[in-house]
Amino acid sequence: MRNKKLIPVLLAGILTLTTGTGVYAADIDEQIADMQSQKAQAQAGLAQAQGNISSLESKRQELESYLAQLNSQYEELTDSVSQLSIQAAQKEDELQNMKLELAKAQQQSQQQYEAMKKRIVYMYENGGTTMLELLLSSSDLTQFMNRAENISQLSKYDRDMLKKYEDLQASIQEQEENLEKEAASVNQLLAESASKKQEVQALVSSTNDSIASYISQISASQAEAAALSAQISSAENSIYSLTQQAAAQQSQSQEEDTYTENSSTGSGDSYDDYSDESESVESSGGDSYQESSSYEGESQGSDSESSSSQESSSSQESSGSGQGTYLGNFTLTAYCNCAQCCGTAGNLTASGTVPSAGRTVAMAGVPFGTQLLINGNVYTVEDLGTPYGHVDIFFGSHSEALSFGLQHADVYQLN
Numbered sequence: 001m002r003n004k005k006l007i008p009v010l011l012a013g014i015l016t017l018t019t020g021t022g023v024y025a026a027d028i029d030e031q032i033a034d035m036q037s038q039k040a041q042a043q044a045g046l047a048q049a050q051g052n053i054s055s056l057e058s059k060r061q062e063l064e065s066y067l068a069q070l071n072s073q074y075e076e077l078t079d080s081v082s083q084l085s086i087q088a089a090q091k092e093d094e095l096q097n098m099k100l101e102l103a104k105a106q107q108q109s110q111q112q113y114e115a116m117k118k119r120i121v122y123m124y125e126n127g128g129t130t131m132l133e134l135l136l137s138s139s140d141l142t143q144f145m146n147r148a149e150n151i152s153q154l155s156k157y158d159r160d161m162l163k164k165y166e167d168l169q170a171s172i173q174e175q176e177e178n179l180e181k182e183a184a185s186v187n188q189l190l191a192e193s194a195s196k197k198q199e200v201q202a203l204v205s206s207t208n209d210s211i212a213s214y215i216s217q218i219s220a221s222q223a224e225a226a227a228l229s230a231q232i233s234s235a236e237n238s239i240y241s242l243t244q245q246a247a248a249q250q251s252q253s254q255e256e257d258t259y260t261e262n263s264s265t266g267s268g269d270s271y272d273d274y275s276d277e278s279e280s281v282e283s284s285g286g287d288s289y290q291e292s293s294s295y296e297g298e299s300q301g302s303d304s305e306s307s308s309s310q311e312s313s314s315s316q317e318s319s320g321s322g323q324g325t326y327l328g329n330f331t332l333t334a335y336c337n338c339a340q341c342c343g344t345a346g347n348l349t350a351s352g353t354v355p356s357a358g359r360t361v362a363m364a365g366v367p368f369g370t371q372l373l374i375n376g377n378v379y380t381v382e383d384l385g386t387p388y389g390h391v392d393i394f395f396g397s398h399s400e401a402l403s404f405g406l407q408h409a410d411v412y413q414l415n
Contacts, residue, residue: 028249032242039235039364046228053221060214067207070200077197084190091183098179102172109165116158229350232384233368239388240365324373324412331390332374334404335362336397349383360394362386366413373412 138144335341337355349355351368361372361379365388370381374391386392391411395401 028242028246032239032246035235035238035242039232039239042228042231042235046225046232049221049225049228053218053225056214056218056221060211060218063207063211063214067204067211070204070207074197074200074204077193077200081190081193081197084186084193088183088186088190091179091186095176095179095183098172098176102176105168105172109168112161112165116161236364236384236388237367240367243365243388324371324414327372327411327413328389329408330374330411332393332404332407332409333386333390334393334395334401335385336395336401338398340398341401350385351382353382355383355394357394357396357400362392362394363390364388369415371414373414375409378414 138147337346339345349360349362353360358377359380360382361374362383362385363372363381364384364386366381368381372379372381372391374393379391379393383392383394393404395404
């Protein structure tokens, strides 16, 4: 009877533990929800940071292309300034030489002009009678004509020299004016090129500053993205750990429920029946011995059956342990490393490895490096992108990923 009184107490204790377990399970669910919320916020922040990095990279590349154009333009202007400087120096030398030639020509012309004036003064100031007397004093007509021709040739020479003097003066002045115009044009081009060169140099400097600013912003965004990735990984590990605790708690709760049902079913009647049988055996003497022997045989048979059942159960447990820990029947999809699947082609995995067909899978909720047994193949979790319970398997080509489609399979964790 004492045992009958203990049974309600045990049932009450089990009920209390079960109630406490339920409260603990609710707490775990709340923690999982909180971790998932933190993970979602970190993923949103990571997406924004990656978008900022992509935008900053694009702007940096545009500025680097513009900087290359400015550098090319700066080199061209430098060559142009150098050539114009040489041309300006040459024009200055030519102008100086032309001025020297003009000075010489003017000196020669002045000398010729002075000589011509002396002849004219001599011829006309000494009187026209001298020339007339010279002609009249000719001995014959031939001498007269010769002297007249000489006087005419002298006058013609003076007129020609005067014309040459005037032409030379005009030519030298024209050349001087042309050289001055060319020199002014070259100097103007030189000034414009030098000014343009300074402008381009200022643009190069400001562009370099802008590129340095973008590089600094990219570095900060990359650090932020790395921190968010670490936060996501930490949240996934926490979610995985809490999920394992919840699974273990659920298993323990099921065992306690089974024990409670068994205890409540056989607690009173079986004890009374066993007491009545014992009293009957004690009162019956020899017959009771035979019944007892029969009972022992039945007990031994029951024990052998129980032992056989335990061996069978043990063999099933060893077979299950060879496949690892059963996680559940998960959804399976496929992806590859192309731009259509990943946004940009040739990316590394979230864990930093190069994805490999037959090895790489993506799934959240478990740490990187976790090995999963799926349809007889062993895969390693190296990437993110799908929630816990959804495995994305990497393939070497987009056509293979499309052919795989959507499937479901039992998933086991090996480590």
